[in-house]
Amino acid sequence: MxxxxxxxxxxxxxxxxxxxxxxxxxxxxxxxxxxxxxxxxxxxxxxxxxxxxxxxxxxxxxxxxxxxxxxxxxxxxxxxxxxxxxxxxxxxxxxxxxxxxxxxxxxxxxxxxxxxxxxxxxxxxxxxxxxxxxxxxxxxxxxxxxxxxxxxxxxxxxxxxxxxxxxxxVYGPRQNYNGEGGVISIFINRILNHEPPIILGTGEQTRDFxxxxxxxxxxxxxxxxxxxxxxxxSSGTAISLTQLLDSLSYIRSVKISPLYQNHRIGDIAHSCLENRMAELKLNWKPIYKLEDGLKITLDYYTEHQSNLVKGAIHK
The missing domain is CATH 3.40.50.720 (NAD(P)-binding Rossmann-like Domain)
Incomplete structure (x- = not known):
């Protein structure tokens, strides 16, 4: 092709x-x-x-x-x-x-x-x-x-x-962690810069990664x-931002405590997409579990830590 x-x-x-x-x-x-x-x-x-x-x-x-x-x-x-x-x-x-x-x-x-x-x-x-x-x-x-x-x-x-x-x-290596990049890359950016991740809202909002x-x-x-x-x-599974930080804490074997700021107007509280039709029609389904993808992504940004930019917050 x-x-x-x-x-x-x-x-x-x-x-x-x-x-x-x-x-x-x-x-x-x-x-x-x-x-x-x-x-x-x-x-x-x-x-x-x-x-x-x-x-x-x-x-x-x-x-x-x-x-x-x-x-x-x-x-x-x-x-x-x-x-x-x-x-x-x-x-x-x-x-x-x-x-x-x-x-x-x-x-x-x-x-x-x-x-x-x-x-x-x-x-x-x-x-x-x-x-x-x-x-x-x-x-x-x-x-x-x-x-x-x-x-x-x-x-x-x-x-x-x-x-x-x-x-x-979507998350993974090479994602832009500056400005409004994906929440996972932004969290990792701040963690590797020894800064607390910033959560807008309670942290109970859920996403499908x-x-x-x-x-x-x-x-x-x-x-x-x-x-x-x-x-x-999609993964077809919802996880809260609090649970996401818990997973990153587990991978790094260290407690990660976020800073909380006001909820941003226009943000959606909960999101999760069903992926059954993609499996049925495209013969596709996700392979990577969140924990495995997080570890690969964290390893990537750790290796490229010299290029990290400070000051980003989650999407």
Whole structure:
């Protein structure tokens, strides 16, 4: 397979590129390196420095002729989407349309789109199934939902096959721990800097954490599946932030005491995604237990401790 991975220098994208290369596929990566890191890119992948909104994207498609596009390039910060909804929409909607137009012109067989649990908004029931109402409470969730609708409409009008993957809280090595990165990388960042993790709220809020290698494997499974549809990619298990810190304390054999700050308006109290449809249709289910993924992630950041940045708080 000739694969094009947008955002392939990023956290999830770079893990996907590694997996595709290991499976023997030919991979082209495009990334503007605003949030991605060139050091993340597998040396056996072809790298093109480019923004997905660029008109030059057409050249990439015509010269490299991908069979499948994995679209991970995005503005992925809820906070930034609130501060600058125009920029959020330009990247997450305009960039996606640019990719879809080039898929149409170049007869790309399939697009795999990285979406998010943020499209659901505040859960009406748990665990959240794919049939749950979509009612996002952030511009990030809105732009991702709009992107999903564009993809479905391109399928109806032009026959471009697709798989939409709605991720729970992804964690693992290479995740950005600065600003609004994932809670696990931010907690580890502060722990390794001998600073107490900061919890906004009581710590009883729950999240569904899924290890990045499982997410990469879901993308690969989606690329070979004949099913067109939308699937939750998750562990299917909820854990509170207090329990998360307890697990990190156990791994490090030291008591970790957090600082508590006021709950942030707009944060969802509880989130857990059901992953049964992905298992049924994509033949995918998570392999990594949280404790195992946490240990791998902690070991990674310990090894790269000299690059850690102080001052981040949880998402």
């Amino acid at each position: 000739k694969a094009l991975v947008t955002g392939g220098a990023g956290f999830i994208g770079s893990h996907l590129v590694d997996l595709l290369i290991n499976e023997g596929h030919e991979v082209t990566v495009i990334d503007n390196l605003i949030t991605g890191n060139k050091e993340n890119i597998n040396s056996n992948a072809r790298f093109i420095f480019m923004d997905v909104c660029s008109p030059d994207l057409e050249t990439v498609f015509t010269e490299h002729g991908p069979d499948c596009v994995f679209h991970l390039a995005a503005q992925a910060s809820v906070g930034e989407s609130i501060k600058d909804p125009i920029k959020d929409s330009e990247i997450n909607i305009k960039g996606l349309i640019n990719v879809l137009e080039n898929c149409k012109k170049n007869n790309v067989k399939k697009i795999i789109f990285s979406s998010t649990a943020a499209v659901y908004g505040t859960p009406m029931s748990l665990p959240i199934t794919e049939e749950h109402i979509t009612d996002p409470i952030s511009f990030y969730g809105v732009s991702k939902l709009a992107a999903e609708m564009y993809i479905k409409t391109y399928n109806i009008l032009y026959g471009i096959d697709y798989t939409i993957l709605r991720y729970a809280n 899924i290890y990045v290698s499982d997410v990469a494997r879901a993308n690969l499974k989606a690329s070979i599946s004949e099913d067109v549809g939308t699937f939750n990619i």
